[in-house]
Amino acid sequence: TSHKPTTLESYALAMVSIRNGSSYRGGSRSPLWLAYLPQIVMLFLVATTCFYSGVLLGMKMNVAPSEQSRSTTLSVDEVEAEVLRRLKLQQKEVTSIAVDNSKEEEIKNKDNKKKDDGHDRRFPKTISKIAYGSALISKNDFIQQFDYGIPKPPSKREHERDPGKDDVLLLYGSKKSLPDVSTGIVHTNDGPTPDIPHLTATYATKNCAVMNVIYTDTHGGEDQCMAIVGNYESYHIQRWLRFDGTTVDKSIPLHAVGRGVQSNGQDKFEAPSDSYALQNQALLKTYFDRLEETMAILKPMAASCAGDDNTVIVMVCNTGQSDLLINFFCSADARGFGDVVRKKLLIFATDEGVLEIAKGLGVNVFYDEKIFEKMPEEEAKRYGDRAFTQMMYAKIVTVQLINRMGYDVLFQDVDLVWYKNPLPFFHDKENPSHNFDILFQDDGARSLRYAPYSANTGFYYVRNNDKTKFLFRSLLFLGDMVLSMTSHQQALAALLDEHSSLTGLRVKTLSGSEFPG
DSSP states (O other): OOOOOOHHHHHHHHHHHHHTTBOSSSOSBOOGGGGGHHHHHHHHHHHHHHHHHHHHHHHHHHHHHHHHHHHOOOOHHHHHHHHHHHHHHHHHHHHHHHHHHHHHHHHHHHHHOSEETTEEBSSOGGGTTTOSEEEEEEHHHHHHHSOOSOOOOTTOOTTSOOTTOSEEEEEEOSGGGSOSOOTTTSBSSSSSSSSOOBOOHHHHTTTOSOOOOOOOOOTTTOOOOOOOOOSSOOSSOOEEEOBOSSSBOTTSOOEEEOTTBOTTSOBTTOOOOHHHHHHHHHHHHHHHHHHHHHHHHHHHHHHHHHGGGTEEEEEEEOGGGHHHHHHHHHHHHHHTOHHHHHHHEEEEESSHHHHHHHHHHTOEEEOOTTTSTTSOSSOOSSTTSHHHHHHHHHHHHHHHHHHHTTOEEEEEOTTOOOSSOOHHHHHOTTSGGGGOSEEEEEOOOOOGGGTTTOEEEEEEEEOOSHHHHHHHHHHHTTHHHHHHHTOHHHHHHHHHHHHHHHTOOOEEEOOTTTSOO
């Protein structure tokens, strides 16, 4: 009997026939797409089977819960019992969370607590590496002990009070830095009073291996705050101001500004423009083009003036100021030290008129028409005018040249007179001021542009060393700043602050009682 193939057998025969390259009915060659027909058919069969199996399974799952719910109906008592059980579980979870939060807060408070074995800490432990404890020191005592050369307000002498700023707040950064007896320094309730203890500068800093000192002011009563941030250390103060470009406005956020920005909108330290840079470039070209020849002429003059104490007195003068120069000599002669002036003074004449006058006074004088050809002969009509600014630049160059040669320099303007010879003061090694590298007469102004030394560049003494040489080289290359600010005093003031921090340059503003001006 003949066997009639089933459907599955027919599919199998078709697949075999296709794989062998011929159709089921004949031996002719099949098209290329037929080679993949078995995979397509099998994929279709598997997908169909999975689909119907999933539908049947879903129907059974939907039926099962409803049948079970009809056979397991709960009584009212059982429902109440279940509700109570679940409430207890939730209450237990809430209690557990509260306990965890309490422990976390306890740990936080322990780290930041203000109590040590019953003693109340002055500062929390979160800032213990900035402020482990604190003490107060009289400002007069502190400045006398640690003289950084910065002057007090002009109206306040060394012994006078400065209301609201009479004391220095000292913060201890660790337990090791505390003095031997630290009563009241770390805790508020281990001394006779809860106040911060008042100590002498010597005792309070006895165990301070390092001490960073911050000088600050409230700038005329501004609403000022101060933030001390424990971080990578900076030796500059960042200044933030609610400033809209013209005035202070408390309705806007704080943003960073330069230290020269004032509350009235003026910026005393604007960056010089390209035009000033080009002017300075021309001045520097003249300086370097003439340097070798200038040094050859100056060296014997400077050596003659320096003498045994290695000090040269330097003045810069034009014809317009010549009467002031003559007045200085007359005053020195009248007070009995005219011979010292004639021996130690080196005048830099910016025109031929002063050259002849200086020769007549019997003093060393330097003049180079190529260097000073653009210098004005007339005196300045006002502060900051063209004649004034050009003379300021000449004053930088002259001091830098003599300092470069290895000599101490006493620079002064021609409008000064001496009540007595100042040189012994600067040469006295027993004088506390002898430890300073550069000393200035007090300008008297406490404006932002001259902070923090208020150094008067009309009279100052420079000791020759690498620090002062670096200072005046730096100032020489800041000619664009001098030109834009119309004053070398402001540019030098900024450098004094920077170099005192950077290289440890010791700067001193002299007492007004000893060096009035």
